[in-house]
Amino acid sequence: xxxxxxxxxxxxxNLVVALAVGFLFGFVLEQAGFSSSRRLVGVFYGYDLxxxxxxxTAAVTAAVGILxxxxxxxxxxxxxxxxxxxxxxxxxxxxxxxxxFLLGGFCPGTSVCAAAIGxxxxxxxxxxxxxxxxxxxxxxxxxxxxxxxxALGPALVPDALGISAGxxxxxxxxxxxxxxxxxxxVERKVAGAAAPSSAFPRRLHVASAALLLAVxxxxxxxxxxxxxxxxxxxxxxxxxxxLVRPMSPDELAFRIVDGDHRLxxxxxxxxxxxxxxxxxxxxxxxxxxxxxxxxxxVFARRMVQKVxxxxxxxxxxxxxxxxxxxxxxxxxxxxxxxxxxxxxxxxPGAPAGEPRFAPVVERFRTEARAALAERARLEKExxxxxxxxxxxxxxxx
Amino acid sequence: MNxxxxxxxxxxxxxxxxxLLTVFVTGRGLGASGATKSVVVAAVGAAAPEHAAANPFYAxxxxxxxxxxxxxxxxxxxxxxxxxxFVSGLGAGRLKVGTERGPRVSVRGRLLFxxxxxxxxxxGAQLARGCTSGAALSGMAVLSVAGFVTMLAIFGxxxxxxWFTRGLWLPGKAKR
Numbered sequence: 214x215x216x217x218x219x220x221x222x223x224x225x226x227n228l229v230v231a232l233a234v235g236f237l238f239g240f241v242l243e244q245a246g247f248s249s250s251r252r253l254v255g256v257f258y259g260y261d262l263x264x265x266x267x268x269x270t271a272a273v274t275a276a277v278g279i280l281x282x283x284x285x286x287x288x289x290x291x292x293x294x295x296x297x298x299x300x301x302x303x304x305x306x307x308x309x310x311x312x313x314f315l316l317g318g319f320c321p322g323t324s325v326c327a328a329a330i331g332x333x334x335x336x337x338x339x340x341x342x343x344x345x346x347x348x349x350x351x352x353x354x355x356x357x358x359x360x361x362x363x364a365l366g367p368a369l370v371p372d373a374l375g376i377s378a379g380x381x382x383x384x385x386x387x388x389x390x391x392x393x394x395x396x397x398x399v400e401r402k403v404a405g406a407a408a409p410s411s412a413f414p415r416r417l418h419v420a421s422a423a424l425l426l427a428v429x430x431x432x433x434x435x436x437x438x439x440x441x442x443x444x445x446x447x448x449x450x451x452x453x454x455x456l457v458r459p460m461s462p463d464e465l466a467f468r469i470v471d472g473d474h475r476l477x478x479x480x481x482x483x484x485x486x487x488x489x490x491x492x493x494x495x496x497x498x499x500x501x502x503x504x505x506x507x508x509x510x511v512f513a514r515r516m517v518q519k520v521x522x523x524x525x526x527x528x529x530x531x532x533x534x535x536x537x538x539x540x541x542x543x544x545x546x547x548x549x550x551x552x553x554x555x556x557x558x559x560x561p562g563a564p565a566g567e568p569r570f571a572p573v574v575e576r577f578r579t580e581a582r583a584a585l586a587e588r589a590r591l592e593k594e595x596x597x598x599x600x601x602x603x604x605x606x607x608x609x610x
Numbered sequence: 611m612n613x614x615x616x617x618x619x620x621x622x623x624x625x626x627x628x629x630l631l632t633v634f635v636t637g638r639g640l641g642a643s644g645a646t647k648s649v650v651v652a653a654v655g656a657a658a659p660e661h662a663a664a665n666p667f668y669a670x671x672x673x674x675x676x677x678x679x680x681x682x683x684x685x686x687x688x689x690x691x692x693x694x695x696f697v698s699g700l701g702a703g704r705l706k707v708g709t710e711r712g713p714r715v716s717v718r719g720r721l722l723f724x725x726x727x728x729x730x731x732x733x734g735a736q737l738a739r740g741c742t743s744g745a746a747l748s749g750m751a752v753l754s755v756a757g758f759v760t761m762l763a764i765f766g767x768x769x770x771x772x773w774f775t776r777g778l779w780l781p782g783k784a785k786r
Contacts, residue, residue, distance in 0.1 A: 215633075215634040215635060215637070216633070216634065216635060216636055216637030216638075217635055217636070218635070218636045218637050218638075222635070222636070227636060227683060228681070228683065228686045229686075230635060230636055231636075231683045231684070231686035231687040231690065232686045232687070232689060232690040232693075233690060234628060234631065234632045234635075234636075234640070234687060234690065235640075235686065235687035235688060235689060235690020235691045235692075235693075235694065236690040236691070236693050236694035236697075237628045237631075237690075237694060238625070238628055238632075238640050238687070238690065238691050238694060238743075239690060239691030239692060239693065239694030239695035239696075239698070240694035240695065240697060240698045241621060241624045241625045241628055241694075241698075242625070242691070242694075242695060243694070243695040243698035243699055243702075243704075244615060244616045244621055244624075244698050244702070245615055245616055245618060245621035245622075245625070246615025246616070246618075246621075248695060248699065248704065249710060250710055250724075251710055251712065251779060252615075254772075254779050256765075256768075257768045257769055257772035258772060258776065258779060258780060262618075263615070263618045266618035266619055266622055267618045267619075267621050267622040267625060268622070268742075268747065269622065270618070270619050270621075270622025270623055270625075270626060271622045271623070271625035271626040271629060271747060272626070272747055272750040272751055273626065274622065274623050274625075274626025274627060274629075274630065275626040275627075275629040275630045275633065275747075275750075275751035276750065276751050276752075276753060278626065278627070278630035279630060279633060279751060279752065282630075282634060287634070288633070288634055292637055293633055293637040293638070293752060294637055294638040294639065294752075295749075295752050295754045296639075296739060296740060296744070296745055296748065296749045296752075296754050296756045296757065297739075297754075297756060298754065298755040298756035298759065299739065299756075300755075300759065302737045302738060302739070303737075303738045303739070303745070303756050303759045303760050303763065304759060304763045305734075305737055305738075305763075306734040306735065306736070306737030306738025306739075306760070306763070307734065307738050307746075307759065307760045307761070307762070307763020307764045307766075307767065308734070308763050308764075308766075308767040309730050309731075309733060309734030309737065309738075310730065310731050310734035310735060310738065310741060310742070310760075310763070310764045310767075311763065311764045311765065311766065311767025311768040311770075311771070312727075312730050312734075312767060312768075312771060313726075313727040313728065313729070313730030313731035313732075313734060314727065314731065314764065314768050315727070315768055315771055315772060315774075315775040315778075316723045316724075316726050316727035316730065316775060316778070317723065317724045317725075317726065317727015317728050317730070317731060318710075318723075318724065318727065318778075318779070319724070319727070319728070319731075320642070320731060320741055320742035320743070320764075321642035321643040321646060321731060321732075321735065321741045321742070321743070322640075322641075322642035322691065322741070322742065322743040323742075324728065325642060325688055325691045325692055325695065326691060326695035327695075327710075328692070329691075329692045329693075329695035329696040329699065330695060330696065330698075330699030330704050330705050330706070331699075331705055331706050331707040331708065332708065332709070332710055333707065333708065333709045333721065334709045334710055334711065334720050334721060334724040335724070337721040337722075337724040337725045337728065338724040338725065338727060338728035338731075339646070339728060340725055340728065341724065341725030341726060341727065341728025341729040341731075341732065342643070342646050342728035342729065342731055342732030342735075343646055343649060343650055343728075343732065344725070344728075344729050344732070345728060345729030345730060345731065345732025345733040345734075346643075346646050346647050346650040346732040346733065346735075346736060347650050347654070348729065348733060349667075349732065349733040349736045349737070350650060350651075350654070350665065350667040350668060350736070351665070353665060353666070353667040353736075354665060354666065354667075357666060357667075360736075360737055365755060367754065368754065368755040368756070369752075369753050369754060369755065370753050370754070370755055370758050371753055373755060378753055381753060382753070393619075409618070412614075413617075418619065421619060606636065606637030606638050607638070608636075608637070608638030608639060608641075608683075608748075
């Protein structure tokens with residue numbers, strides 16, 4: 214599952230990856246004709262809309278691809294870099310860049326391409342951008358307050374609009390196609406036969422637009438991976454391909470007290486419930502995040518039985534099934550949910566069942582209760598371990 | 611503009627796939643202006659370390675406890691861009707030293723305006739935390755608010771003020 218940085222690809226190797234994807238980036242930009250400033254600024258005057266076409270198509274393609282990879286379980290959206298928003302600095306900075314585009318005829322990426330093929334104006338643009346960054350840096354302490362104002366964090370547009378990412382990308386694709394259609398009409402009006410769009414194969418483009426809408430529609434309609442897996446394991450007749458067994462409260466209590474190092478308790482209960490009735494040695498995992506990368510090393514130990522504890526047996530079983538579906542094995546779940554454990558082990562009282570064993574069972578449970586309380590007390594004294602955090606990719610300019 | 615570039619939609623799909631590959635493998639997007647920043651920070655850090663330490667803009671990236679700012683992902687990526695564009699231009703027969711300018715601008719004027727535009731772009735990209743590639747394109751791909759806001763601000767301003775800079779780019783047919 215991507216991304217492969219930082220787990221599979223080290224920071225050093227990542228620099229080689231950077232060189233390689235940069236090569237492809239530069240090659241495609243130059244092939245698109247982005248090494249010409251007059252073609253680039255044509256978008257602002259209507260005589261050449263190459264920038265609109267390439268830029269918008271690239272954004273939609275990448276957005277659709279990211280959604281499809283995520284739906285297929287190949288890309289972890291929680292781990293990828295989302296550039297954080299500083300709203301007013303983004304607007305002001307964008308406006309300054311827009312003016313820079315009109316005067317300079319390039320943006321930084323395209324100026325590198327144009328400089329690479331010998332355009333002197335692009336070299337002047339690059340020199341100017343060094344001066345611009347230097348001037349900004351020197352003046353930075355005066356407006357550092359503004360630069361860090363209106364911080365929204367890694368905000369996403371679909372969340373802000375209250376719609377799903379899939380629907381938003383579908384709308385974006387439709388908006389792109391509409392913009393291309395209108396843009397083509399404008400371009401041919403302004404530039405006539407010299408307009409790039411006057412030479413386009415019309416039928417092929419209409420077919421490509423339909424294909425794009427179909428793929429974006431598919432991305433919008435696909436349920437996300439977790440929803441799909443939950444539906445699969447909740448369906449009647451589902452059988453996991455590795456044994457997932459229920460564990461009785463007595464067995465769980467015995468193995469915890471026994472210090473069984475081939476057992477790991479995975480506690481899905483909320484913080485309040487955990488604090489009130491702690492399970493010693495348990496790793497606490499948020500109930501909606503069992504498939505998160507940060508717990509993988511816990512579940513990946515095949516010789517250790519992972520027993521899932523949740524408020525209800527059904528929740529625990531579903532979580533265990535989900536883990537089996539994503540490739541883990543040797544899983545169990547607490548039978549009867551945590552209330553069963555609380556009732557039988559943590560509450561004094563005569564056990565149900567075969568009366569002749571009752572005294573033995575009751576003695577075991579009393580001892581287990583005391584031992585669990587002692588272990589919990591020791592753990593509390595030792596302090597809570599630092600919460601696990603998913604490694605997140607750092608990015609941005 | 612006598613040479614015909616690749617079909618723009620095909621180029622767009624390819625560019626989108628390069629961006630997708632980058633996100634899939636590294637978890638981050640493409641960029642450009644960050645490399646300029648690294649160059650400036652490295653230069654100031656080497657020439658005037660005390661000055662760099664006193665300014666939070668530099669101090670975040672250079673000085674004791676920091677790696678060389680030139681050993682940055684975007685510096686290597688932009689080196690790749692330079693190579694890739696060179697190879698593309700070589701293949702297409704577009705390698706030529708020269709200045710491309712509008713019909714009403716002198717070479718000197720074009721270079722001055724290009725440098726001024728570069729300066730604005732460099733400064734604006736610092737404020738917006740990225741340029742057309744790093745903030746707008748890569749941001750739009752991951753559906754970030756910053757990506758869409760930056761894109762709209764760049765192109766909205768471009769359209770709004772294009773009339774004032776028409777002398778730099780358009781032939782002056784209205785003048786006699």
